[in-house]
């Protein structure tokens with residue numbers, strides 16, 4: 001146990017097999033993150049698995065059910081560091097049911113084109129997310145698809 005707060009995020013793709021677009025969400029709170037883009041998700045609750053938390057968060061926040069693909073490898077069991085107290089694990093995912101809507105915590109959702117690296121990285125992401133977004137872009141570029149279709 002590291003004592004870190006566990007956060008999970010979904011890199012929701014238009015297709016796990018042939019990813020072309022990524023669903024991103026603009027936060028409304030807290031003030032230091034309002035207006036910034038992120039991977040929809042949230043904190044793992046007591047008694048939940050990380051994957052279970054991600055399913056729950058995306059249902060609550062976006063009203064969708066998802067199929068999980070591969071986890072984006074951070075090289076650490078806790079995932080990607082967000083700050084001194086929290087780390088986030090991120091999974092690729094695709095929609096199974098529902099049309100994403102900003103039901104909670106976000107005021108806008110957007111499908112962005114993964115092939116336009118400058119546009120993706122030009123969004124005002126939460127600062128801690130930039131290395132994660134870069135790793136996602138790298139993974140999707142180098143892979144013809146198997147890396148995101150597992151599970």
Ligand SMILES: Nc1nc2c([nH]c(=O)n2[C@H]2C[C@H](O)[C@@H](COP(=O)(O)OP(=O)(O)OP(=O)(O)O)O2)c(=O)[nH]1
Nearest residue numbers: 007008009038039040041042043082086126128129
């Ligand atoms: N969901 C999400 N949170 C992120 C990202 N990047 C990042 O630094 N964070 C931070 C923001 C928050 O401090 C924390 C996640 O908390 P949250 O507010 O989304 O969690 P939650 O939905 O469970 O909300 P709550 O119960 O605490 O109100 O992680 C990201 O890409 N997605």
